[in-house]
Structures are given as structure tokens and as C-alpha cells.
Amino acid sequence: MRAYSPKNDVQKKSYYNDRFHVVPSVPRADVQTDEVFLNDLTTFKEKFTVLDAYLEKGHLVIIIEAKNNLKAVKFLKEKLSYDMMMELSAIDYIASRQGFEIFYEMLSMSKHKRIRVKCFIEEKEELSSVESVFKMANWSEREMYDMYGVKVKNHHNLKRILMPDDWYDYPLRKTYPLQGDETAQWYEVDKIFGKEAREAIGPEIRDGAAIDRYDTTRFARLGHEVPYGVDITNGKEPEHTPLAYQEEGGVGLFGVRIIKELHEDKSVQLKKRR
């Protein structure tokens, strides 16, 4: 039987999976093994419910309840001297768990320790902003909203930051295809020429590797050159383009031909490098 893969995840997947491959995990250590983290966690546990806590690659990971996020971050900053927030963002688990995991990556410059606070929210749930504690959250939360559509409460300016304001859908969600969706194809056409021009212009080709061999305005056909913009569809494609092809009037610079005209029939191909 074919392995189940969630339908609402359109990201690239491996084309082959070994059925017998057992995926190992990054080793997680018990918090007991690090004294500083243990003290911090004990102090933290007195105030907040900790759903899970473990050490992963030298980071203390604490999973808390989403409603406590602001208070917890504030507590960590003020009482436990995790004085810098380096990064915050969401991880899309809509396909598997119907929500987002939010992480706050914090650093203590005095203790030389990094801590990651995580919480889980439902897809439509709102999250409190930590902007009042760390100003960097101003832009980070905007980016999170822009990329994942996570609504943040009490943010003074929650609007898109990287994508245009009128962009449809959230690009970093797993449901969003890499090359953009249907709406993205029409975005620039609609914006620049208007919806009425859709039929005349056609959708934007968002695949950067797309090649159209019949498009003689945008693609060169090395070895099979044809004049610029010539229609070669419907059997009008030349069978052979002589090597001596030059644009009408020749390649001229100030009226002087800079490349000597080549006659294919008179030319010789060397068998060996001289």
C-alpha cells in the first residue's frame, strides 16, 4: 500500500522512500544534565505550566501554553536575564496538527545560554504580541503574519512586510506552491495592465526554468538561430540554419563589420586541436 501523504502539503517530496529506513532523531538530553538550565527551569515552572522541556543541541527547549507567551517571555527577560530575543517565527503544522508552532529563540548574554520557547496555536487562533517586551518582535511578527497568516494581538502595525499588501494567501504555508498559486500568476498583469488585459497578455510564467522553443523574442536557439521575433510555429521552423547566419545588414559597429563573414561550405572542422 502506498504511504499516506497529507494532501494539503504541496512542498517538494522525495521521489523514493525506503520502507525500511528508520529515521533517527537528534538526541535530546534531560534538563538535569545542565545546572544553569535546571535552575532556570525550576524558577520558570513555579510561575508557568511547562508542557515539556528538554535539551536539544545545547538549547533548552520549553514548550508552554500559548496564552502565557507574553508573560513567559517577559519573565524570562526580566527575572532570568534572557535579555535578547534573536528570532521568532512559526512552523506550519496545519496538515498534521491543524495549527502552528510558534518559537521564540532567546539569548542570555550574561549566562551565554540560548533557550527556545515554543507554543502551539490553532490555525485561526490569535497570539499575543511580545512587541512590548522586545521591539524586534515588531518586524518579526509582521513577517510571521505575512508568511503564515498568524494573527497577532496588540501589534501596533500588523501588516505585510515582504509581500505586497494586496497579496493573496500566505507564501510559507505548506499549502502554498513554490512557484506561487493561481492568483500570483495574474498579480502583475492585473496590477499593471488591469484585469481586462488578462486575455491579451496571458498569465505570468512563474517557472524560472521555463523554456519555449517557439518563442523567438525571448529565447536564443544556439546553433539554430532565426531572426528576432520570426514566427516559426506550425512547421515554419527552419530545418537547418547555416552557420553563416548574420542579422540583416551584418553585425556592424559604426558601419564596419567586426566579424568576418563565415561561409559554412568553405569552412573546415578541425579533428584535433592545433
Add this chain to the structure above:
Amino acid sequence: MQQVNRLKPFFENINFEREDNTMVVNFGPQHPSAHGQLRLILELQGEEIVKAVPTIGYLHRGMEKMGENMMYNEFLPTTDRMDYIASTSNNYGFALAVEQLLGIEAPRRAEIIRTMLLELNRIISHLFWLATHALDVGAMSIFLYAFREREFAMDLMEDYCGARLTHSAVRIGGVPLDLPPNWCEDLSKFIAILSEEVDKYEGLLTQNRIWRMRLENVGIITPEMAKSWGCSGVALRGSGFQWDLRKEMPYGIYSELDFDIPYAKTCDSYGRYKCYMQEMRESMKILKQLIPMYEKSEPQLMAHAPEYISAPKENIMTQNYSLMQHFVLVTQGMRPPKGEVYVATESPKGELGYMIVSDGTPYAYKMKLRAPSFWHTGLLEDLLPGHQLADVVTIIGNLNIVFGEIDR
């Protein structure tokens, strides 16, 4: 209200009909001093800025999305395009993050070569910063001198990997090539030239009256502001914190190297300028120490981890199993363990962090790139008000922001 039509699009943030005396100036996104595609909407009272709204996203290529749709080795050259002034630091940060995820370590010689490239790249980046910043502020000749030395450094890079700007010279698990013959001698020559030249740059600028007038007490980032905005790198060190990840949370072979962390207590652009100049000297100091270390090291360049990393080329050519392994790794990609890592390195711009969440497949489940310049740009919102319009270019230039990594 704005009358919106196709020729006059709707400008959010801009109120054209105002009752007060302020003027709204749109700075960028095609301003030569904006160091990329930065759009600043400035509200001016006379020549004084009352409000600044930095707007970004004009260079957004969706690298995080690409990171989730590419195998780890495929993504590595993409990281070059983040901070394209110092691409080795991006490559290294990414390679280190994946190595940590895999639980492997690069061989010593590879680590030494990487550190050499990193420090050389730091010099390249700082020279570029100095040249463009000085040009913004009005010192034309320094631009020519700094670019001359940067060219030598780029030649060294070219000698090593063939590329000048986007190197991709670091691989997951090591480096692909050993140093070419005589590279270390060339490097020593370059260091000798540069150490003289840095003094000359300082001679041109440090006590220059115009330079000091333009930089001193301009762009003061208070320590609280720096912490709150998540500043890192020189923006943080210029605010009185002696914090450099290479020293404070060392990675690679930095713990074996002897260097100092310059910092400034003045919190202004001038202090940060001095930090940059001193950092170039420290990088040269590191490079000098690396040359004898390189000569003593064993010749292995890639880590031995057959599950994740292809065997050396001669094994692939001679042994069937290595060839099969190589084929699987190239077509399907490595499958790292399940888990997540956040690995931060000190890039020339600040703390460059890679957060990788892996679900055990060849594609990262989540890739978050922490680019330091992102928050240094956000900081402009708080930093610019109160300054004169002419100081805007000083501050933008001084913060050393690169749009490749802000928009990613």
C-alpha cells in the same frame, strides 16, 4: 483622501493633504545611498526627521521557501545570495547548521580553510563597507583605496575557488578543495599590504574634521535599544557590549585563536567605524595564526560520514559501493535525523542564524534564516527621528545593511 487611479496608485503611509508643516519624502527604493532596495518614507520638519518608516521586500526571493523545496546540498549555493558581500559566512553558517543536525564535524584542515575564507571574507566585507560608507558621507578617495585592497582579497578568493562574489566554497562536511600552491604566501603578502593600508585609511579618516562631524553623535543606538531590537555584530558592539559569538560562544576553531573583540562605548556611528577598522586588524591577526596551523594539519578535507556525505572522488571512481552511495546522495539527498537546530555564527554583519527543522526527509521542514540586517533596518524606525536629512545616508551606510539578506 487620495484620488486613486492607475497613474496615481494608493500610497499607504502617505498623507498628501496635511495640515501641519511636515513634508513627506520618499527615499528609495532606487536611491543609490540606500545600499539596495530600501524604501524610507520620511516625514520632515524643515530638515529634521520626525518620523521614518522603513519599507522592505523589494528583493524578496523567498529563500526560506526555496530552502524547504531543495535538498540540503542544493540549497547551499542559494545561501550565497543572502549577504552577497560576504557569501562564505552564509555558506559556513548553513553548512555548520546542517553538520550539527547530522552530528558530524568537518576535518581540521577543512575547518582551518573555512576560517581563513571567513576571515578573508570579513575583510572583504568590511572594506566594502568602508568604501561605500565613506563615499556616502562624501570621502571619495577612500572608496578607490579600499576597493583596490578589496580586489586583492577577491583575487585570493578567486585563486581558491574560482568565484569572486558568490563563492559556495564551503560544503556540508568540509571544503571541496585544498588551498592551491603558494596561496598562503600570497595571503601573507596581502596581509602585509593591508595592515599598512588600514593605517592609511585611518590616517585619512579618523581625525578628519569632516568625517568626525558627520559621524560623531550621529545614529546613537543606546544599549537598551540595541538589546530590544535584537542588534548584533558591530551595531551591538558599538553600543558598549563586548559580545562576539566567535569569542563568547565559539564554534569551529575560534576557541584556539587569539584575537580581541573591539567595542565602543560611544554608541554612535564614529564608535562603530572604529570597531570596523579594528576588526579588520583582528581578522588579519587571525589569518596570520591560521597559516602555520594549516601547514601542520592533516590533509583530509571532507568528513567521513558515508550515510550523509559522498566519498572522496577517487573512491567514487574506483569503488562500486561509493559510486552507489554518491548516486543516492546526489539524486535523493541526505536524510538527516528528525529534530531542530538553531546555529548562530558571527557574520561580518552580525549574528547569522540558521534554524532548521528536519522531519527526516531530504527536504527541510522549516528553514528560518536569521539575517542580522533585518532588524538593523527595523531599527531605523526608532533611530532616524531627531536626525537631519543628511544624516540618513550616514546612518544607513554605517549600519552595514545588505538587502540580499534582509529580504532573503
